[in-house]
Amino acid sequence: MRCAVKDQLLKGTMILTIAGFATRVIGFCYRIFLAGELGEVNLGIYQLIFPVYSICFTIYAAGIQTAVSQLISHQPQKNHGQIIKAGITLSLCLAVILSFGLFSFRTVIAHSFLGADKTAPLLFVLAFIFPFCGVTSTINGYFYGKNNAKIPAVTQIIEQLVRVVFVVSFCFYDLIPVSSLILSVAGLVIGELASNFYNMYHLIKESSLIHLFRQKAQFGNVIRMALPLTGTKLIIALLGSVESVFIPPILCRAGSSLEDALAIYGILTGIVLPFILFPGTITNSLSVLLLPAISRASGKKDNHHVRQTTSVTVRYSLLLGVLTCAVFLNYGMDLGQFVFHSENAGKLLTLLAFLCPFLYVTTTLGSIINGLGKTVITFAFTVIGLIIRIGCLFFLAPVYGIFGYLFGLLCSQIVICLCHGIYLMKKTHITIQVAKYFVWPFVFLVSLLYISKIFCRNLIHLTNQPYLSYLLLIPVLFAAFLYFYQCGLISKKDIKLFR
Known part of the structure; x- marks a missing residue:
């Protein structure tokens, strides 16, 4: 039964x-x-x-x-x-x-x-x-x-x-x-x-x-x-x-004029944030699977399984965030122009690239905490993040414009992510090797994608075929996954934790 x-x-x-x-x-x-x-x-x-x-x-x-x-x-x-x-x-x-x-x-x-x-x-x-x-x-x-x-x-x-x-x-x-x-x-x-x-x-x-x-x-x-x-x-x-x-x-x-302000708002909320959230579909799907898995393990007092599942899912979310961040940092302008034909979208996409690792990890951590039955904790952390964003909007944005708000957006997400992480570390006693799963993958991916961007642009200049040149991103991303696998950052056995 x-x-x-x-x-x-x-x-x-x-x-x-x-x-x-x-x-x-x-x-x-x-x-x-x-x-x-x-x-x-x-x-x-x-x-x-x-x-x-x-x-x-x-x-x-x-x-x-x-x-x-x-x-x-x-x-x-x-x-x-x-x-x-x-x-x-x-x-x-x-x-x-x-x-x-x-x-x-x-x-x-x-x-x-x-x-x-x-x-x-x-x-x-x-x-x-x-x-x-x-x-x-x-x-x-x-x-x-x-x-x-x-x-x-x-x-x-x-x-x-x-x-x-x-x-x-x-x-x-x-x-x-x-x-x-x-x-x-x-x-x-x-x-x-x-x-x-x-x-x-x-x-x-x-x-x-x-x-x-x-x-x-x-x-x-x-x-x-x-x-x-x-x-x-x-x-x-x-x-x-x-x-x-x-x-x-x-x-x-x-x-800004009202039209310019509405245009920036439209680009930010209607184009850039959905673009940044789109790769997060993977972490959202993971979160749906995580909730019952963590609830079952917590109900059985299986703390070892909770620790293992938490550790693996945080690592994968972090790697996805690092990969997406590196792509947006190097190709944000190109993606804004290519997909939405908007230079402003490209600029904002590049600026908000650092949001990705913290955003995706927070989604996963929040689902784990909810699975442990601590929904009040996630609610409190969410409210703290919103208050930080609203504070930066009212005090920094009138002086620095949209950059003041973007600073608040990034700061709030970092704070929410850290709050979730610290709470779970105390609760489950997990540790994440930041250098192994964040720093070195970030350095490798940013360098790899920067070199590929220079190569692509030279190829576009020679062939005048932008769409064909960007197909080179496929082997670059394959090289990234190969790096993850060879360094032991991802493995086949991890998926067994969700069964």
Whole structure:
């Protein structure tokens, strides 16, 4: 029986990992299209609506989804209808209230909170997404609680695919006389609507709606569990939103025009950060697998397995971060120009290259700490990081512009990473050889990629074939992995720890 549960859990995490990777790839390709279609300034305006979306989603869905998932997993099947009914009803009521609030006060929010009047029509369209998103999230929580990860995974992919097809088709064929900005937000709504239909269909297959709504809802249990979860997530959402919406006005105080500030904001949040986070898809997928593995080992008091797993995953995350950092340091400008046709994107990508090792390692460390059941610790460290970023934004950015904020971004990530690392070292007594897994790989990779960059540029000058020349990066990356293997930094036996 235990073996069957373990296999089901592993299967579920693998499905979520594959789905997460697929949606990241689709989303990344979509961002390339969006950056070219909207332009830098409009991309900044588009990105400004997401702080509002984040706050609202946290209120009407985030805590309720987790509460439903936990209650479903712990209560007998006869109570499942009561739980899902309560979750959907609560989420739908909150979503409708927030939708009407956004409809009514969109102009005030756009002008006073976001500082960009052009976001008002985008907020009007965005408000339609809340009810569908609330119901979808609650149903996903229901299936997570039943260890059925397939439905939520397919839901993610459907939402992404429908959104991309809708926006690209309407923009490419110019089917209706609406701006690309409005279409981009409408794509969010259409994608969520499609995934909602898919979710509802599978919920009805499991339990007819008539049977579902005849049952008495467990409002008390859902509210009691959802309130603290929503509260902690709302603090992070509010701090993150304050950070995001104040970037353009503070850049204006530093001497930029509003258009330039919005363009920088759009490049940073819509192009550069997603680009830096894209290789982190691997560490995110690893984290999904880590959580149950660490939880199982911790439950059995198997401290040796926890130490081994922690040590191996931190090493791999660090190596990925070092490799990505070296690539962005040497080829950041080229990638910005080649992928997004933006020189500014290339500059920011190069500047933020050092973020990669700390960012990827933090993702892994956070998942390990959560697996040990210490979610309050990761919450506290996240809040500390956000406060550092907001502090640098308010005190350094008005003087040094975007560089003051980027300094805060890097400092906060280093602090969060160190906090996670120190906590785990005390908890699990692991040690990481920094010189072996960070310093020497970094020196080797930066040198190797710098030489390859000079060679590539000379080859481009001689052949005038930039695309063909950059294919030389493939053997360079192969040489990097060969170096990792020969130095004993990676091995085949490490993967056995996740079985």
